[in-house]
Amino acid sequence: MNCIPVKTGEGKNAQVYAHFGSTPYFTIYDTDAQFIAVIDNANSHHEHGACNPIAALQGKTIDIVVTGGMGSRAVMMFDTTGIKVFKSVSGSVENIIKTFGAQDIEELTAQNACASHGCN
Numbered sequence: 001m002n003c004i005p006v007k008t009g010e011g012k013n014a015q016v017y018a019h020f021g022s023t024p025y026f027t028i029y030d031t032d033a034q035f036i037a038v039i040d041n042a043n044s045h046h047e048h049g050a051c052n053p054i055a056a057l058q059g060k061t062i063d064i065v066v067t068g069g070m071g072s073r074a075v076m077m078f079d080t081t082g083i084k085v086f087k088s089v090s091g092s093v094e095n096i097i098k099t100f101g102a103q104d105i106e107e108l109t110a111q112n113a114c115a116s117h118g119c120n
Contacts, residue, residue, distance in 0.1 A: 001030050002064045002100070003057060004093050009038040012094040018068040019114065027093045028060055036093075066096050066105065072113035079110075087112075 005023030006014035017023040026039040039057070065078060066088045078085050085108040088096050099105055106112075 001028055001035075001061050002066060002097075003028050003060070003062045004066045004088065004096055005041075005068070006038075006093060009040070011036050011038060012092065012097075014038075014093050016066075016068050016088045016090060016093070016096060020065065020067040020070040020074060023067075026057065028062070029093065029097065031097060064100075066100055067108070069114040070108055072110040075108050075113045076110050 004014075004027045005017040005020045006025050006027050007017050007023075008014045009025045011027065014025065014027055017025075023041050025041060028037045028039060029035065039060070062083055065083060065085045067085065068088055068090070070085055075085050086100065087106045087108050088099075096105075
């Protein structure tokens with residue numbers, strides 16, 4: 001299962017959000033099963049560096065996160081759980097799914113993660 005932080009709850013039509021921790025919604029998708037779910041991010045209004053992305057997705061089986069940006073602390077938290085994080089292109093969930101399927105997307109690491117919420 002893949003997770004994309006998005007601006008709205010519009011499924012495949014939702015636009016990617018610039019920063020993982022403060023996203024209003026997450027779109028969860030499985031391209032093999034053609035499954036899409038939208039999750040409201042109750043933790044979107046946090047102080048910088050105080051979000052807990054693992055808790056926000058608790059109970060979901062996530063293998064990959066595709067995001068406009070993410071801080072190094074969050075990238076490291078995902079890394080410890082075996083979840084890979086990739087930097088998305090702008091656009092819709094549907095566009096990201098196509099781009100990711102073409103393997104044309106950069107992996108985020110602690111070294112190339114956002115230093116602030118103003119990334120992307």
